[in-house]
Amino acid sequence: MSGAAAGCFMYFAFGxxxxxxxxxxxxxxxxxxSTGRLKDxxxxxxxxxEHVDNAWHGGVATIEFSPGAEVWGVIWTLSDENLPSLDNQEGVSHGMYAPLEVSVETDEGLMLCRTYRMNNFHACPPSPQYKQVVCLxxxxxxxxxxYLKGLQATQTNNYTGPSILDQIRTVMK
Structure with missing residues (x-):
C-alpha cells in the first residue's frame, strides 16, 4: 500500500x-x-x-457504505500543515463530517487516504452550483x-443565488 511522503498526507476527494x-x-x-475508486x-x-443553511445552499456530497458500489475521486497530497484547514472546511469540529481512513484503488495499487463521511445524514438535492463544481x-x-454522466444526471434544488462558486470563478480566471 502506497503512502504519502513525510510531512504529508493523502486525501481522497469525491465532492x-x-x-x-x-x-x-x-x-x-x-x-x-492520482484518480482512484473507493469500493463498497x-x-x-x-x-x-435536517434544516441547516450552508454556503452551497443545498445538499453536499458524502459517502455511504454500500457493498458492490463504487465512488470515483481524486487523491490529493497535502502538507500536514493543511490538516487543520481541511478539517475546518469539512466542519469536523461542528460534527458535520467525521474523518475516515479508506483504501482507494489506483493504477499504482491501493493507497491509504483520509476522507470524510457526513454525520446524521439527511438526503437533500445539491444546488446547481455545487453540482457544477463537482462535475468540473x-x-x-x-x-x-x-461516472461523470451519473454526476451530470444528479437532480438539483434549482437554487439561483450567490454561492462559493462565485469565489472559485475569480480564481479560475
Whole structure:
C-alpha cells in the first residue's frame, strides 16, 4: 500500500474538492496524486442536520457504505500543515463530517487516504452550483466518462443565488 511522503498526507476527494481551485481556496499545498475508486461505497447528497443553511445552499456530497458500489475521486497530497484547514472546511469540529481512513484503488495499487463521511445524514438535492463544481472537478481530473454522466444526471434544488462558486470563478480566471 502506497503512502504519502513525510510531512504529508493523502486525501481522497469525491465532492466539491475534486476541483483543484476549490480545494486550494483553503488548502494551498494540495497537489494531484492520482484518480482512484473507493469500493463498497456510494455517493449521496444531503445535509448533516435536517434544516441547516450552508454556503452551497443545498445538499453536499458524502459517502455511504454500500457493498458492490463504487465512488470515483481524486487523491490529493497535502502538507500536514493543511490538516487543520481541511478539517475546518469539512466542519469536523461542528460534527458535520467525521474523518475516515479508506483504501482507494489506483493504477499504482491501493493507497491509504483520509476522507470524510457526513454525520446524521439527511438526503437533500445539491444546488446547481455545487453540482457544477463537482462535475468540473471530475472533468478536470479525467474521472471515467460513465461516472461523470451519473454526476451530470444528479437532480438539483434549482437554487439561483450567490454561492462559493462565485469565489472559485475569480480564481479560475
Amino acid at each position: 466539491s474538492n475534486l476541483l483543484r481551485e476549490r480545494l486550494q481556496l483553503a488548502n494551498p499545498s494540495a497537489t494531484f496524486r 461505497y456510494t455517493l449521496n447528497f444531503g445535509l448533516w442536520e 472537478g471530475a472533468e478536470q481530473n479525467g474521472l471515467p466518462k460513465e
